[in-house]
Amino acid sequence: MHVATSPEFKQNAKRAIADPQLQKALARSGPSFIARRAAAVAALPEFEALREIGKQIKNHTLAHLDFYLETYAAKVEAAGGHVHWCADAAEARAVVLDICQKAGARTVTKGKSMISEEIAINDHLEKHGIQPVETDLGEYIIQLRHELPSHIIAPAFHLNREEWEEQFRKSHTDLPADRVFHERRDILTEARAKLRERFLAADVGITGANFLIAETGSSVIVTNEGNGDLTQTLPRVHIALASIEKMVPTLDDAAALLRLLARSATGQDMSVYTTFSTGARRPGDLDGPEEYHVVLLDNGRSAMLGTEFQDMLRCIRCAACMNHCPVYGAVGGHAYGWVYPGPMGSVLTPSLIGVEQSGHLPNASTFCGKCESVCPMKIPLPGMMRHWRERAFERHLMPTAQRSNLALWGFVARRPGLYRLATRAAALTLGLMGRKRGRFARLPFAGGWTAGRDLPAPEGDTFFARYARAQRQGTLGKGNQA
């Protein structure tokens, strides 16, 4: 596992703010994500309604996760695939290595997968003489630079063109050292040519999964480059790494979530390649992998069920929360010190590696509420960060919750642009909260951190009640019910 530097968030953040290259990258990239999402959302009047539907679909799935996972696994096996249930990262690493060794693999191509970062599979494979090759352009340069991704959908968010050129000169030593990169396109072309050789030579391809579909036993990847598809199509063996909360019941549920994902992530209506993989090569097929494996990873997720962090399992990894976060925008992703940055990381990291290891992450927030307001799955991120802070406080892991919050407040307030953004969003949130609740139960920056959220009501009863109703009315399969 990657050693987390999250407890040093403050030092990391200071370093980040003093890094001119990083600040240049952040200033360039941040605003474009925000503008693209805003335009895509504005163009779909149903977006708000879809957010609620997305939330319901995931709540329903989580409430019956055991059923859907079992159904899914049976479907995968019926299609000639293999499902490997893994309780933790060590088990997942062992399974992946075993599959690769049985396949006699020397090189393994990889599509972008946050789970692969979470279980640090690359180091493990290398240690055993197998070379993993990242093929997503951003992941590729991160691998060359021996870094962690700084963003969950744009791994090289923190890099400028000069750094790409420098790294390529250093790594691609077979090419003339004095070659000129006239434009970004030349960097891309060089990477494409380099990686083409790798795609064709790989013995195993490892991808992540954005969704798993119980109805069909499919794993779904969503990419723009096509690297994930080459990774899972060309080698003899395909391994999909997926955590248990990627589950959705049906293709139609996935269709609803897909309308939220690309818009929230990159501001596209649909990503270029959305691909559903189901089992191994069929009789008569001219291409596709001969073996298909799914590594189904728990690694701390099941322990979030039934807690105040259950809602976090709705996350579809769109990155909207970090794209809109004033703290992320000021310090970038590496300051968060582990695999998942931004608001979703501040909630997820303590859940996965323990609050002791994640230090001040739950404080890495201005509590402006922007993340929650853009999250397509309506995840109450600020509320959860508060929960973590209370837990850490109870364990005396922090000085006082308030004091570190004020420190961060000071940090934001000294940056006028950030401050304006944060207060505007906070005012908006306050207005909404006040209106909804009639009183300010939770005032950001004002002390009273007493408010706890109620446990999410178990979705099960409501589904069965609704289902029975729908069956009586004969509307099942026609309406909009989750």
Add this chain to the structure above:
Amino acid sequence: MSRETVLDAIRRGLRRGPLPADQRAMLQSRLDAHPRHLIPARSRLDRPGQVALFLRNLEKEFATFSRVADAAAVPAAIAEYLAQQNLPSDIAIAPHPELQALPWAERPMLRLREGRAKASDAVSVQHAFAAIAETGTLMLPSAPERPTTLNLLPDTAIAVLRASRLVGALEEAWTLLRDELGGMPRNVMLVTGPSRSADIEQTLELGAHGPRRLHVVLIDDTP
């Protein structure tokens, strides 16, 4: 293997044991019924409206198209496109009966090779199973007559689509797939425009690992 460990941990979290049979049956019938959710109004159009929306979305996503009045005109449209773009006339083509039935002999300049794509192929012609107007998306399920590599390896990907196979939303394409293919193919690609990346300074560049160009030949087989 940790199957039972994981399932037990989930049930502990949900504070219950395995679901009773009647609840499992209800969940199973939700799977069988696969209810649709809200479908955005933008694709609820008549046929010409859907065709127009699809073509608009193709262009928005940096794909190009030619429209032909009937299937017989497809080889000419492809030859013309390749000539315009200064592309070679060697084509890797899907061994699909609908494509095999086209009058290729009228275009002897085009050299066809049926099968999966090879790394050296510059141009592919694929058969589109269906397309989605809402987003300008092609649905390409794998099959012996529709190899997946054709969608990925060549620099220029051409897809032949009949207008009658155009639907409004993804949900309707799932219905076609369930009804006609009777089960999930190994691979179903939903393709929206040519390959691209914004990983370098968050600036869009076309032609990352997949095709740099995506061209759709639309056969107007509906009124």
